[in-house]
Amino acid sequence: MNKKIKTLFKSISISSVIFVPLSVLSAETNTNNNGTSTPDKPAKPKEPKNDPEFGKFREIADKQLKEMIKSALDNLPSYIEDQISKVEKLETDYKKRLSKITYLKVVDKYFKKNKQKFINDPVKNGLNLIFPWMISRNRNVNISKIKYNNKDYDSVWTGLSDPTDYVKPLGEGAQINPTEKNAINHFDKAKFESSLTEYAKALNEGFGKLVYDEKDVLELDKDFKLNFDDANSKESYNITPPKGFNNWDDYIISKVKPRVTDFDIELNIKLTKDEEQPQNQEQPKDEPQDEPLPEDDKAKDPVKTEEVSQGIPALAPELKWQYLNESNIVSLFSVKQDIFFFKNPVNTRYEYKVLEVKKEGDKYIAKVELRDLVNTQAKRTYSTEVYMHNKDQKNALLTERSYNVIKDIFSKLYRGLGIDENIDYEKLGSGILSDALFQIVNSSVQLISTEKFINNYNRVIEAYKDELKLDDIVNSTSGFDANLRELVLSSLKTSNINNFPYYFSLVDALNRKKEGLKRRIINNKELAEEFEKNNWSLDELNKFYLNLETKIYKLRKSTDLSTFNVTKWYSRFIANLETVSKELLLLQVVVNDPSLKQPSKPTHTENLEQPNESEPRVNSAEATSSSTPTSNKIIELANKDEKRAEAYKKMAELNNESRKTNNSIVTNFGIALSLIGFLGNIVNAYALFKIINSAKWKQHKKLSILLATVFGIILVTGIILIILGLGGI
Structure with missing residues (x-):
């Protein structure tokens, strides 16, 4: 590999800390001379203060909020398509089926059309995802009671200015009454990062239900109508706006906004709950109840659900490099199924399979089935565009190989724990171990999805493409595989989960x-x-x-x-x-x-x-x-x-092997000591013989006796160890 590529691999750095939400209460005790434990004296309450790096919080929150909204919106089409599929199978009433399908398609179109607006300014466009802004922009906060949409909320952290004070976003009719004003926002960086992570996870997994509720569906011919559009050259229907609304956009956001607001406030309360305790209040000393004691540990599956979670991304199939120059992918797929790959090297419990390919204009659209390989009844389908790598065969080849390298790394980890790539958590026989592995999987997926990782990864591929020979793939990619493996392993090993080493x-x-x-x-x-x-x-x-x-x-x-x-x-x-x-x-x-x-x-x-x-x-x-x-x-x-x-x-048998190994070590060590003692005594005796009749005899007499004693002890010790080793300790 040329010097340019070696330097690139060494210079790339990936975020070294992965924050995974985990709350642990620790009970501190002192041990007296009698061996008994006594509680510590109450510590002097810490003065609440802003984190020293608070000035960076805003930039971090803004970036992560955009990423989490983009991720949620990217996954939404697959959720809607899944709901449409269920309606087609389960709804027997024709009018109700048509009403539901029509509404789902309108919702899908609305969020696709306004995707960038929601990413740039969610609150302005009706998605009141306020908490990330509130916690990152306000050094001081109010703790308030809120009455909104016929619901009462207590202990909500609100900012001191728009929009983080929740006043304008909640609109007229909402009541916001501060019960504590100008409290210090003492979120430290770890708590801040973990809160954003938990917020993102909840949004990603629950966004589909925030957007669509079956109660939102309007009845055809009663609340809206389908009119034949004879002015259009193509036969089609126009959907009239819902009664009482100027357009469908207004109706949709009127339904979505209250649910999103409720979601945000509920998480606000949950994520700030621990921070609201008075600083001089003695913390409880009890062991946490939400974490099972080791002796009560039971096998469990933390991801076992009836449906595939919306947090599992709807990945696009990518055409393998060998087929990029094919003129008709549809006909090729009909005779050869294995022409795509997916970027899913970590969470291999979920299988992506292309069911159908069709051409729309100059694009290929694939219908993909996403299935849980353990709970095989859990699956969903979605449609997405096939990624063609801009017909760049080298880029496609290196991309596929790199994700296979990452997959191999995690496959070895799973097999080291006694399970396979299907990640059946119950086979671990331990809920504690299941939770730990789930953290590893979740954190790793986040790591390889970060913008920094993707940018560095793309730089590596671009740098290596010049060295790649498509007619000699094995030899021209061996260095790439090895260096990418080292890059990923180094990134993982230098990362932390909850401030501990990655694998800890x-x-x-x-x-x-x-x-x-x-x-x-x-x-x-x-x-x-x-x-x-x-x-x-x-x-x-x-x-x-x-x-x-x-x-x-x-x-x-x-x-x-x-x-x-x-x-x-x-x-x-x-x-x-x-x-x-x-x-x-x-x-x-x-x-x-x-x-x-x-x-x-x-x-x-x-x-x-x-x-x-x-x-x-x-x-x-x-x-x-x-x-x-x-x-x-x-x-x-x-x-x-x-x-x-x-x-x-x-x-x-394992104990016996261990004893044999230990005895062998003892025996070999005894032999080594015996040889040292024996040879030392011979050399000492020879030296003594040489000088016994010389004038220097008296000068070396004491030294010779001392050496003889030392080597004698070493020899005896060696013999004893040999006897113990051969006889078995």
């Missing part, structure tokens, strides 16, 4: 799961009896737990380890992560962890030569005869016991 949350979740299992083992009185009944040794369990504890500790330390070769570091990290994940799940099986009852599909333990609980080991004859609930229960229990027995056997 995953490893910490494994550690918390281990601590929960420890508590369960200690509190499970029946476990010792079960071990005794099966002739199992609790010493093996203790040994396995201690070894696992050491491995998790080393894995945690490695998340913040500096390295010159991030690719090799990542390979070692994934290998160690896979070992810890497997052994933790093995421990869960041995101690009969209830959380493993939740998933119905195989988990990581099958890779440890364990039988699959969802596939009982019975032959067809047994299966036929075992048809009653009682007999099925017996088979289930028998296979469960068999699985635990094999898991214990595997645990004992």
Whole structure:
């Protein structure tokens, strides 16, 4: 690779901090000499003040608000098309079906037409998304009661000037009464960033429902009419404005504005709630109730829903480089399906599939199905333009390869945790671990979608295109793949989630799961009896737990380890992560962890030569005869016991391997010490023999005796270690 490209790869920097909303209350205690914990004395209340970087808040908020509105509007067409599809399938009344479809199409047209207006100034155009402006423009705020649209809101932070004071945006009839004036806006930067992130997430996921409510639909022939347009050369219909309105735009915004305003105020209250507590009020010392204790940890799926979330973007299919010069993509697609790719390298739980392609003018429009690969009933369809890369084959090729590189990075991470690219969170057997991985996935999607990442990424592609040879792709792209992998891995490793290293949350979740299992083992009185009944040794369990504890500790330390070769570091990290994940799940099986009852599909333990609980080991004859609930229960229990027995056997084997490894280390160390001691004594004896009859004998006598003693001790120590190593410690 030429020097220009190497310099470019090294110089590109990507935002090093990813903020994910997470509220944690910590209870601080002091430990006295008796080992008991006592609460700290109430600290002197901090004087509320603006963050030192408050001056930058406005620019950050303005930029992020535009990005979140653009994202919401980009996803809206797929939501509307999904709603139209449901109406066509479920609505049997012809007039109601036509009314709903007509209204949905009018709404779609309205937001497409005014997209840039909403992005540039949402409040002026009826979308009262005020909170990001309010929190970034006001060093002081009022805490107010608001009455709007027949609803009462308490503890709303309002600004001191238009539009962040909410007065003009809410309009006549709204009542805004400050209960506390000129309070200090003491949002620090972390709280500010995390609040914007949560606001954006809520907007993206809920925007479709803010825009469309079935109650908004007007009745055909009663509230509006369809008139045949005979003046147009094409046969078409005109839709008359709704009764009481000059046009459809006014009607739509009259319905959308109150819902968006309600959304904004509700989030205002939620995101400022913790900040409203008086600064001199002693904070509660209780452990947070919204986060499960480790011993209560259960498998869960944080994204399991009946429908695909609107937060999952409606990506455009991109034509692969080989087909950019084809004259008719429609006919090509009819005989060859695999001609598109999608930029979805991280959240691979969701599959994008092109169902249909048609040509409209000089554009190709694709109908795409977006499907949850775990909850396969959750899916939606949308239509979007096919991206043709301006017929630039090199650009298309490098784009596809780069996203495959990113996909491979995350695929290794998922497999290291014992799941595949479908990201079935329940297979992790831990809600704590599911939440940690969900944070990783969500943050990574945000990272590769940032403007800075995309700009840097495009610079790399432009710089490398000159080196690319389409007739020798393998050789001319190997350097690109390797350097892009290093670029992405470096960006991830130097990023933070909640002020911790990027991968720390995953490893910490494994550690918390281990601590929960420890508590369960200690509190499970029946476990010792079960071990005794099966002739199992609790010493093996203790040994396995201690070894696992050491491995998790080393894995945690490695998340913040500096390295010159991030690719090799990542390979070692994934290998160690896979070992810890497997052994933790093995421990869960041995101690009969209830959380493993939740998933119905195989988990990581099958890779440890364990039988699959969802596939009982019975032959067809047994299966036929075992048809009653009682007999099925017996088979289930028998296979469960068999699985635990094999898991214990595997645990004992791993302990034995660990002992052999430790003994080998001790033996080799003993051999090394013995050689040092033996050779040292020989050299010392030879030197002593040489000078024993010389005049210098008396000068070296004490030194020779000292060296003989030291080398003798080393020799004896080495022999002892060899004996211990060979005999087994």
